[in-house]
C-alpha cells in the first residue's frame with residue numbers, strides 16, 4: 001500500500017512569466033524513457049514482482065523504498081510544469097475572447113487544449129509514457145544493473161534540460177533531482193558491488209559533470225542530501241543500511257540512511273486558469289459550493305490543507 005503526504009519534496013518558486021516551450025522540454029523528465037514515471041514504475045514493478053523477499057531483504061527494501069521516493073519526483077516534475085504553464089493574466093482574458101492566442105505555436109498545444117495548463121504523462125515530443133520502458137526481469141543483478149543505467153540516463157537528461165531551460169522553476173527542479181538521482185545512482189552501484197564485488201564506484205560522476213558545479217545543486221549538497229537515503233515508511237524497509245553504506249564515490253563522505261521520510265514543503269497553490277476552465281470557467285462558484293459543503297460537514301470555516 002502507499003501512504004500519501006500532501007507536501008512536495010522541495011521548494012519551487014511561485015509562477016512568474018509562463019514558459020510553454022520550456023514546460024514542453026521538462027516533460028521529458030516526467031514521461032520520457034529516462035523520466036520520473038520510468039524510475040517510479042521500474043522500481044515499483046520490480047518490487048511487486050520481487051521473489052524470496054526474506055532471503056534478499058536488504059535489496060528488496062532498497063528497490064521498494066526508492067520507488068516511493070520516485071512517486072514524489074513525478075509529483076515534483078508535474079508541479080514544475082504546471083508552474084511554468086501558469087499565466088497570471090489569464091484571469092482577464094477568457095472565453096469567448098482570445099486568451100490562449102499567445103501560446104499558439106509555442107510548446108505542447110495539448111498542455112492547453114487537452115490539459116488545464118498542467119503536466120501530462122508524455123515526453124518532450126508529446127508522446128505518451130510507455131509501459132515498455134519498464135524492465136522487471138526478476139533477475140536481481142540484471143534489474144539493479146538496469147536501474148544504475150536508468151539513473152545515469154536520467155541524470156544525463158536532467159543536465160541537458162538544465163542547460164536548455166532557464167525558467168527558475170525548471171532550474172530549482174533539476175538542481176534538486178540531480179542530487180537525489182545521484183543518491184539513487186550510488187545506491188544501485190553499491191548494491192551491485194555488495195552482490196558481485198564489481199567496483200562501479202569508478203564510474204562516478206556519470207555523466208562527468210560533478211553536481212557541485214551546478215549552483216542550484218549546492219543548497220542540497222550543503223545540507224548533505226547527496227549522502228542520504230530516506231526511509232519512506234512509518235515502520236517498514238528497515239534493512240536499507242545493510243546496502244546503503246560506505247563512502248560516497250565522489251566526496252568520500254559516509255553515506256547515511258535517515259530513518260524517516262523527508263519533511264517536504266507545502267506546494268504553491270497555483271491560481272485558477274479560467275481560459276482553460278481549470279478548475280472551472282467561474283472558479284469562485286466552486287469555492288462557494290466547497291464552503292457550503294465544508295459547513296454542512298462541520299469542518300472548520302478555513303480550508304484545512306496547507307499550501308505555500
Ligand code: MN3
Pocket residue numbers: 036039070073177180181
Ligand atoms: Mn528520481
